[in-house]
Amino acid sequence: MSGTREDRIMKRVFLSPAIAMLLLFSIFPLFWSLGTSFTDIQRGGSTTLREAQATEDERVGFLGLGFSITGQNYARMSSDSRLFATARNTIFYVFVGVVIQYVIGFSLALALNQPFWGRNIFRVIFLLPMMTTPVAAGYIGRMMFDSVRSPLADLIQSIPGWFGSDAYVTIPWLTTGAWARATIVLIDSWQWIPFMTLLLLAGLQAVPKELYEAAQVDGATIWQSFWRITFPILLPISVTVILIRGLEIFKIIDIIMVTTGGGPGSATESLTMYIFKTALTFGNYAYAAAISYVLLVLVVVFSTIFLSLARGVSARATNVGE
Amino acid sequence: MKRNKTLRMFFTYAVVLLWAFIVLFPFYWLLTTSLKIPLAVSRGPTYFPGIDFTPTFEHWVYLFDEQRASTLRHFRNSLIAATGSTILAVIIGAMAGYGLSRFSYYWKGLKWRNENIAFWIISNRFLPPALFVVPFLILYSRLDLLDTHFGLIVIYTMFNIPFAVWIMRDFFNSLPGDLEESALVDGATRWQAFMRIVLPLSAPGLVAVAIFSFVFSWNEFLYALMLTNFDAITIPVLIAGQNNTRGVEWWFISALTLFAVAPVVLIGLFLERYIASGLLAGAVKG
Amino acid sequence: MQRRRLFFTLAVALLVMLSTALAQEKPFEGKKVVVVTQTGRSIGGPVEDFAPEWEAMTGGQVELQQFAFGELFEKMITSFETGAASYDVLIFPADWAGDFMAPGYLVPISEEVKAELDWNDVIPLYGERITAWGDTVYALxxxxDAHMLYYRKDLVDNNAEFTADFEAAYGYPLAEPQTWQQYRDIAEFFNGKVVETAGQRAPIFGALEAQRRDAQSYWIYLSRASGYGKIPGNPCFFFSCTDMTPQVNNPGWVRALEEYIDIKQFGDPNMINYDVADTRIYFPSGQSVLNIDWGDVGTISIDESASVVKGDVGFGVLPGGEQYWDYEQDQWVSPESGVNQAPFIAFGGWIIGVSTDSDVKDAALDFAKFMARPELVKxxxxxxxxxINPSRFSQFEDIDLWINAGFDRESAEDYLNAVLDSINHPNAVMDLRIRGSAEYLQTLDVGVSRAVAGELSAQDALDDVAEAWNDITDRLGREGQLQQYRDAVGFGN
Structure with missing residues (x-):
């Protein structure tokens, strides 16, 4: 683009509001958390202060501020089995959730991109789950996936009857570890597939029709034109929606608190929920901050790798496509 | 060819109808649950009001008559917070997205270019929200922003900006620059070109961002819970509150969820035309 | 319906009071009192109903703020800590005392106030211990609240068909269970049996117990642990009072956990995902023979919109262990009576405190007194x-009150006796009330839940908990914690 004087000013005008807004309100929390993660600050006074009170000691900690500087929060992480369990669960949610949501979301976007009668109604209907609050989605999930009293349980219990059996079948949707993890992914997917569909559909509508017509003249099948035209063109938007959903699932908490509370056992607790508990229930702000920082670093590294990989693939695919 | 098309139609309808059922059935269930007395909920599933259970409107009456002031207050606050932050996020996000798409930036101190800036913007969504709550509480209590609409609007805008910027940047990237170029050649200023040519062309993207921002702000729970008490408290907090020591009050949850979803659906219905038209996006390429 | 009747009585009371109040000037004109508690009609409802009366009387204004029970603690404590507090009156569960009273967030209650509220009528457990921290009372x-046993007396007490079968199978008569072993046998005996409930014949579950993680279930487990782990005459149950050694992994506690896991097979398949909030919906709807819960189920069971078992519910003190583990002697002890009953005073009830940060302390305290006055709580x-469950002698003595509310005489007596016997029991166990109790109990919750889900054995899970408890104690300062625990249980007094 040209470098006129007007543009040199305007380019700052365009970007500044966003930058200012983010800086203004993220700097304080970021530094507060980073600082706190290296102390022994906790609810009702630091460990240093408490020991001082109990032993009537004069210690006042670092610079007389009433707390000590320490690396123990970072050290503790390596032996925190609850942390590892929550990390495992979270990774499961992110990967399985993103795959399911992307595949189904894409299929629905393709279906909705066809002209057919009633299409506009279906488009609105499909958005419904996304418009409910996650807390409510969690409650809906609990109603649907009750092992005994839900319509789904009714349906499943009637299945043996079709084969002349009278076995009493229940599925432990939310009551055994592996099932509960999967069910939470299902509930989250029910709610967020519309998000994928919405954005991919917007992308699909920007694909020029002539490309398909040209491909049809060349005798390409639907399958071929999907892989040669649709998919490559949608790759950039796909990368974005996958990243966004991945990051969002990474922070999953509402649905889990409502459906299983992190149980059974340690099967479904997510990292965010653990941090929430550590910070707000236990009042161990320092440790919660330390976990958050390690996560932040991991997520940034992971996202960078994902983005550069995606960029590579997308560049190649675009070349092939054209 | 004809047969192929029929098959494709059949397949499309099958997929679409199946999914519509999966989407709609839970809402039907909410509706019936909101009409059941507690015993009818706890004794196992029943399906049709008037046939296998006797409907009652007592829960709706309770929420919208006895508790009317409270229910409507939550509703109004949600509306204010969501609308305010959506407008801000769309404006700020579109501007930044346009900037990142059309200009090249270089921040000397950090050696950051467009890609790095964009990544930094999205990275604002990385930090687990649970931890941010505490510093925000401290910050807001000093700034006197606790329990205010403005406070919620600001924080929701901050959460919405990263996505708004990313989605809009992608959108502008897919819009060819020719039209604005010619407008600039014709003597329009950059701002005029942005407002009169670029924005109308990116209506589908803007609508997507708006819907998304609105939905996020409408449904956000954690911050609404911790940063508001009474004057600015929102609907999700009210819904979550129906689980108390008396038990999970499914009937209230159901009624409130339906009530909370209604305005968003109306907005969806209204804006759907803009997404659906597809004309705008198509015209660019055409 | 009941609410309407209540309103009527109140309207009359209101008129009487109004006429006297009109004569006086209004002391709190223009003052706004912010009251915070959990959402819903439960606990918060009375504030909603009676605040207008107080407002008319005093000229003050009440703003009720309500939050979900699951987030109420976080909400209250963070607002105290960050100075964001705008609450004047807090209605909160007594077991948060360590976090609210110890740091001085609440205004001490004076002798005059106590006298006004007829403190002698308050059951000493509540008036002297649960509302107090150390020697000072901080709440009204x-x-x-105490855990108790509920059972279907139409099936257990007087049902010829089952009595014979049960005795044939287990070798002793079918009756209200006194020990956890009997409780288990009854659950096993009935689970899956087709029985008649409210005219319908349907299979019934043996027992309903909350086992959901991140809920109130660990209290149900503690109710078992108290029977096997509480030593009569020794108040120190969670920790030893000599050096704060966690007792959570001693054989008594482990056995309790094993049995808590074992009961799963005789209950609803969803049980592992049920909170107390769920079981108290399903037990009154006739889906189980046995249930452990707070006193709430008593009044829910006579509410015909939620219950089909009105009049069919038997009430009892929690079962005990037929033996208990004495950690000082390192051995199992069988009490002479055959059962070590140790009712668990879980949770301790909702109490009313006034924030020291409040700008309108006088008005706040006045409203708190208004809500806690004997006639109203009764x-x-x-x-x-x-x-609201009974906490005053007068509430227990006035049996007509309960009969008017819908209990039959026999049930009312049974219910009141069960509650009174639990809270007056010399071997009763108080909830853990020290700094950080939320974290101790949450850690226990995770351990218990992992064992229930079969991820770990009961012993391993509780060993983990003990280790974590030691870490927490060290982080919070062992000396200070020990002192607090001794004070809380009244050790050495």
């Missing part, structure tokens, strides 16, 4: 859905 009693305790 509003509600009472009425509230018999009204279904208020969530």
């Amino acid at each position: 009693p509003y509600d009472g 009425q509230l305790a018999v009204t279904g859905g208020t969530g």
